[in-house]
Every structure is written in C-alpha cells, then in structure tokens.
Amino acid sequence: MEEENKKIESETENEEAPITESKGKDVSGSEAPKSAFEEWIPKTELGRKVKNGGILDINTVLDEGKKIKETEIVDILISDLETDLLLIGQAKGKFGGGKRRVFRQTQKKTKEGNKPHFMTLAVTGNKNGFIGIGSGKAKETVPAREKAYRKAKLNIIKIRRGCGSWQCGCKSGHSIPFKVRGKCGSVEIELIPAPKGTGLMAEKECQKILRLAGITDIWSRTKGKTTTKINLVAACFDALKKLMKTKIKAEHYDVLGVVGGFQK
Numbered sequence: 001m002e003e004e005n006k007k008i009e010s011e012t013e014n015e016e017a018p019i020t021e022s023k024g025k026d027v028s029g030s031e032a033p034k035s036a037f038e039e040w041i042p043k044t045e046l047g048r049k050v051k052n053g054g055i056l057d058i059n060t061v062l063d064e065g066k067k068i069k070e071t072e073i074v075d076i077l078i079s080d081l082e083t084d085l086l087l088i089g090q091a092k093g094k095f096g097g098g099k100r101r102v103f104r105q106t107q108k109k110t111k112e113g114n115k116p117h118f119m120t121l122a123v124t125g126n127k128n129g130f131i132g133i134g135s136g137k138a139k140e141t142v143p144a145r146e147k148a149y150r151k152a153k154l155n156i157i158k159i160r161r162g163c164g165s166w167q168c169g170c171k172s173g174h175s176i177p178f179k180v181r182g183k184c185g186s187v188e189i190e191l192i193p194a195p196k197g198t199g200l201m202a203e204k205e206c207q208k209i210l211r212l213a214g215i216t217d218i219w220s221r222t223k224g225k226t227t228t229k230i231n232l233v234a235a236c237f238d239a240l241k242k243l244m245k246t247k248i249k250a251e252h253y254d255v256l257g258v259v260g261g262f263q264k
C-alpha cells in the first residue's frame, strides 16, 4: 500500500541549505574539471573515446544516436552546463494549497512504520541548444537529487531554435522555428514561436527548461491537468524533442533563422 503525497515535511524546512553542505561531493558542480577528468576511468567505449580525445564534439555523439551512459562524457563535451531543480512537490496547505517544493514526498506504509521516499526532477542545459531532464527517487533528499542530476545529463538532447514568428522575422535563434506539441499523461502543451521581447509565456517550471535550452521568447498553450507538474514538465520536454524531428526544407533554414544545437 502506498499513499501518495502524504506530507510529513515540516513547514519551516528549507530544502536547499542543509543539503548542499551535507555532502562534499557535488555531482553538478565541477570545481576542478581537470583532476576529475584525470581521475575518471571510462567504462564504456564511448567514454574511452571521449577521454582519449577521439570524440571532441557532443554533436558527434548525439547525431549518431549513441546512448550516453556516463555523465563525464556530457561534462567534458559541454563545459558550460547549468543545472536546476524543478518544483514538482507540493505541500498540502490548509487553505488552497501549500508552497511548491523541489521534492515530492511519498510514503510507504510498512510494519516498521512509514518509510518516506523523495522524488525530484532536475533540468540541465547550456542555454545554447542542449537540454536534458531527469528524475531521481530515493529514501533521502541528497541521493534523490544526485540521481536526478545524473539522469538529466544522460538524457541530454539537442534542440533547434529559430524565429518562426511572422511578426518578427529577425532570423535569429531567440525562439523556435515552428510550433511543436508535446504530451505526457493527460497534459498537452503547445509551444509557439513568438517575436523578440515576448519573454517566456509559459508555466514557471517550463520556463526553467526553456531558459536553459537557450530560448528567450515563446508562447504556449496547455491542456489537461497541468497541476501535475511532473507531466507538464515531461510534456514540455517532449515538445522540445520534436524540434529535431520535423524536417525543414533547405530553403527555409535561413528564413526561419534555424540554429541547431551547437556549442560555443
């Protein structure tokens, strides 16, 4: 028997402060990338190629559709990754819902008592066409977060940006080249190209994803139960994936100002 969403977290607890200090080794922050690189012993063929300099570009890996199994590959090939956690949990408030939280807490009832589980969603991106999201679940918050960071990196995708807004037509990569739709569960999202200066007209957690992907102007429409943030965020990621799946005619490339995922 599992009771979802049962809240036992105290209201005053701060989810960020104690976690960062409790563990010295942070997966997301690479303070000394050089020594970490030297210490890394690749376990996969792809990893070995990256370590010995056989692959220098993340595009090579993603274009060939190779599965990334080691986060170091992503860390080395995309040096300017930023990560963030998405607010997917919600404290049940007495009057109309509580504060949004990074961790979604569930409990399992056992003979020994209630066992809490924490789930969190992380997003990583370089604000320049590469984006990944991942979830992590564990008995404690720190491992849940580290798992989520890890998975976000392993799930990294390349997206196309561009300016598909007829009101703008600036031919640069501030928005997306065409409309895309994404779905997860009951939630559907449509991302629509917007002119420069529009900003990110999307739900807050989707904004985090779009920002880290390098999009600055967009309109969006949603359908379904968008209060289920996990589904909403997954639908948004699904929509972004489709930016690469649609074929663009060569003559439209310049008109739409398409910018593929590339690195600085």
Ligand SMILES: [Zn+2]
Pocket: 163, 165, 168, 169, 170, 171, 172, 174, 194, 195, 196
């Ligand atoms: Zn434009």
